[in-house]
Every structure is written in structure tokens, then in C-alpha cells.
Amino acid sequence: MNIIQDNIKSFLQVNKIATVCFVDDNNKPYCINCFYVFDEEHSILIFKSSVGSTHQGLIKPAAFISGTILPDSVDTLNIKGIQFIGKLVDPKEIDTLKLSSKYMKKYPMSIAIAGYVWAAKLDFLKFTDNTLGFGTKTIWKP
Numbered sequence: 519m520n521i522i523q524d525n526i527k528s529f530l531q532v533n534k535i536a537t538v539c540f541v542d543d544n545n546k547p548y549c550i551n552c553f554y555v556f557d558e559e560h561s562i563l564i565f566k567s568s569v570g571s572t573h574q575g576l577i578k579p580a581a582f583i584s585g586t587i588l589p590d591s592v593d594t595l596n597i598k599g600i601q602f603i604g605k606l607v608d609p610k611e612i613d614t615l616k617l618s619s620k621y622m623k624k625y626p627m628s629i630a631i632a633g634y635v636w637a638a639k640l641d642f643l644k645f646t647d648n649t650l651g652f653g654t655k656t657i658w659k660p
Contacts (some may be wrong), residue, residue, distance in 0.1 A: 521562060522643065529587070533587050534554065534624075536552060536553075536554045536585050538554075540581065562617065562638065564618075564620060568632065576651055577634075580608070583638050584601070603640075604641055605639050606636060606637070607639055608640075619659050642657075
């Protein structure tokens with residue numbers, strides 16, 4: 519397995535909001551913004567879905583997703599950000615890897631909101647870091 523580069527891991531650990539994009543059975547896209555936790559050991563993004571949300575019906579084990587992560591504050595000249603592609607993890611694996619507890623530990627207020635913890639095994643990351651020169655990119659694939 520190819521280890522995720524330190525600059526990408528650091529960015530994923532420091533930030534907290536991702537845009538995650540799903541596709542329905544008619545190939546129509548739908549995106550959400552959500553808090554996430556990065557599980558470095560398994561190259562997994564963990565996030566939570568509210569009960570009754572539109573995207574709850576789009577979250578199916580083994581479905582592909584894509585998304586982006588930007589910092590809370592964006593400096594246009596020194597922009598940093600990640601584009602990712604992944605595959606949703608089976609709920610049994612979420613339990614086995616104790617991913618829900620990792621999410622709850624980082625976001626304890628989420629316990630009060632009904633919903634489901636989901637996870638995506640990352641297949642591709644592209645980190646753009648203009649602080650190293652305009653258009654500087656680091657690519658990771660497992």
C-alpha cells in the first residue's frame with residue numbers, strides 16, 4: 519500500500535469540512551457539506567448523515583463518491599485544497615474499525631443529532647498547494 523504523503527496527511531488532519539458528492543440511480547449528482555474525520559491508518563474519511571436527508575438514500579455500500587476539502591479561510595494566491603475519490607465502506611467494516619467512535623470523539627456534539635456514520639475508503643487524492651508555487655500538486659493513489 520502506498521503511504522499518504524505527510525503534506526496531504528497534515529492538511530486532512532487540520533481541516534474539518536468536506537464537500538462529498540454522490541450520484542443517484544439516474545446518474546444525477548448530489549453534493550453535501552459535512553464534518554469529517556480522517557483515519558490515517560486505513561486511508562478513510564468518516565462523516566455523518568442526518569436521518570431523513572436526501573443523501574441518506576444515496577449512501578450505499580461500495581458506491582463511489584468524490585469531493586473536495588478546503589480550509590476554513592481561503593487566500594486566493596496561497597490556496598490549498600484537496601480533491602478526492604473514494605468508495606463507501608460497508609457498515610459492518612465501520613463497526614469493526616470503530617470508525618463511529620473516532621467521529622464522535624472529534625465531534626462530540628454529533629451524538630445529539632440522529633444520524634448515521636459513514637466512511638469512504640480513499641482511492642485518489644490530489645492536493646493543490648499554491649504556497650509552494652502556483653499550481654503545485656501532490657497526487658496519491660494506493
